[in-house]
Amino acid sequence: MGDIWRMNSHMEDVIKSYKTLTKIPSITDGRLNNNATRVTSRWAIRNLDKGKQTHYLVDYLLDDNLGVVSQSPFGVDISHEILTAVSPKETFKAVIREAKDDKDGSKKKFFLEVWSSAGLKHSIDLNALDIHGDVYADAEFGSLDWSSDETNVVYVAEKKVKKSEPFIKRKSVDDIITPASRKPEPGQEHLYRDDWGEQLAGKIETVVVVCKLPEETFTVLDFVPGGPGQVRFLPDGETIVGVTWETKTLGRLGLIYCTNRPSFVFCITFTGTFKILSGENKAVRSPRVAPNGDLFWLQREAHGPHHACHQLVRLAADDVKILLDSEDEEIDDKLVSVVVDIVEKELEISNGVFYGIYCGSLPSKCFSEDSKKLVFSTQQQNEIRSYVVDTETRKLVDITNNRKALGSTSVLCVQSDVILASFSSLTTPPQLFASKLSSMVRDGGIEWVRVSAPAEVPSSVANAKVEYMTLKSDAQAPVSSFTAIYFGPDEGKVYPLVVWPHGGPHSAFSNSYSLEAAFFNLIGFACLLINYRGSTGTGDASVFFLPSRIGSADVEDCKFATQKALDQYPIDDKRLLLYGGSHGGFLVCHLSGVYPDLYSVTVARNPVTDLASMSNTSDIADWCAVEAGWPFSEEGPLNEDKLLTLRRVSPIVHAQNVLIPTALMLGSKDKRVPYYQGLEYARRLKANGVKVIVYMYEDNHSLSSVPVEMDNLLNAADWLITHIKP
Incomplete structure (x- = not known):
């Protein structure tokens, strides 16, 4: 299929290629039971007829050597389960299920169910209780956890808002005699309330909710300041830890993909005790409790670039107890010890080079049985790699499963000293592997055993060439090196090249399976995935190099990588x-715009085209200031020089130079890069005689819903193929 682009009826084959790839599932999660004899894996697959992802379970039984004894004969559809948690002794499984309201299909209903081996033990209509709003299941706030005695579960939901009504409204007799405490507030129904931005629309004020299952009673812990989330029980079963985001200073700026927001690790008790466990001016996430009660989390300095290198820190269980018994609200942050520090450039470890921690979260279960080892995965240059850190000696060992083939390993779960992980590459779809911590030898080698086989991919993808490029564009700069991944058909022909820089900018491409990359391969294109300076996974110095240099250093890196x-x-x-x-x-x-004669055609999805106008309307206004080179503040008068700087680093200043056909894919619900950015850019190109087409989707910034992904990817392919120079 390498010459599809030459065919007049190219779209028939392009559509066939896309449909073929949508039948390949991805791994979304996995867990091991207490004795590590059963793997419960969660998968997702694009369901084109339903127009959404179908999520399903597959179980595997393992022998003592981690070999698969048997597996589920069929997958089990769990698409309506948004949160699940198995109790510590595996007596129960809690599920929060989302369904549509029977009377009003536009409204959500939430149910808390508890299952045992004998069947359904509890089923509670959370909407009927009317004690909170929607339950949160997103990666920032969402959580569901059991107490150690298996009697309580905790989760996070939207705070119940008092009902409002117009100032003038005819009332019934029942309304007149309603107690004042339950009467709606007049004139508040159109009050604007900030939410947490892109992909968290409507999420405004969170509360921690505890359900005592034997009595089916609920307690709403609404005294945590800010926006609490990521909650879980400490071993005593009465104390809850979590993360809360500070809202007084900056309000609710966009949270997703932003690990820089000021936040605290906190603990609370049912009796109303509230304590702060982390230091000031930190951005924290992902608290995890070791079997011995020690508390670990990820942290970095607050503010600055939206993503950067993190420390892994620990607070001993004894210190948590001391704080709970003291009258102090905040702990002495000197008690928080650093297990893995921020890496400026690179760190030599026993079996390789380590560039720091950049993951969004730690595995939900990530500890050895004796609490002395913690396992995590993080971006490292062109791969996601996995590590074991000794929590006492702080020694790091790379345990990535790619000794025979390049790729990325992501740890899903650690239980009974067995590690469950997924592995994939640009040529190989995700598959499950397991290993024993005891198999780790001094040089870091570890024995991985395959649990699931990867789905079959077309031979063009499976046999493609994948090579890492180490590049150096400006030897005089404080950071001069960056990387890229070449992914192209391995047939010895000459191919069109998709020059593909990632978003962020503080993120990175990894050698992991990607439907988009496989799709471009199938229709006859090679891809160049560019991790320009400013990308994560190559040391914190690279991240902090780019602010004040966007629109120049990153552009030059892309041009250099192309050449x-x-x-x-x-x-x-x-x-x-x-x-x-x-x-x-x-x-x-x-x-x-800068190199109008070098490239042939452009497809841009929700592009940032003008930072000056974006800074007034994006959910991440701070991004514009930080990337342009100064601390974010909305106090005082507008600074005309800063507005001019924002405009000068924007691609719209080069719009008059653009010659090549340009397609823009925009989301009408995009809070991050509002769609007018693309429309303004399109108008300027059209005025200059450039061939332009705009697609507008009822979707957010990611354009990732199944119908939208299908349409924008197929139209992108059509545009690229049609406008390649003959």
């Missing part, structure tokens, strides 16, 4: 295609 790829790989220099979203869209729009 190096032309020198090293079978690429047609007359068919260079630009493709990127968000900050990647920012970069491809820059490249088409």
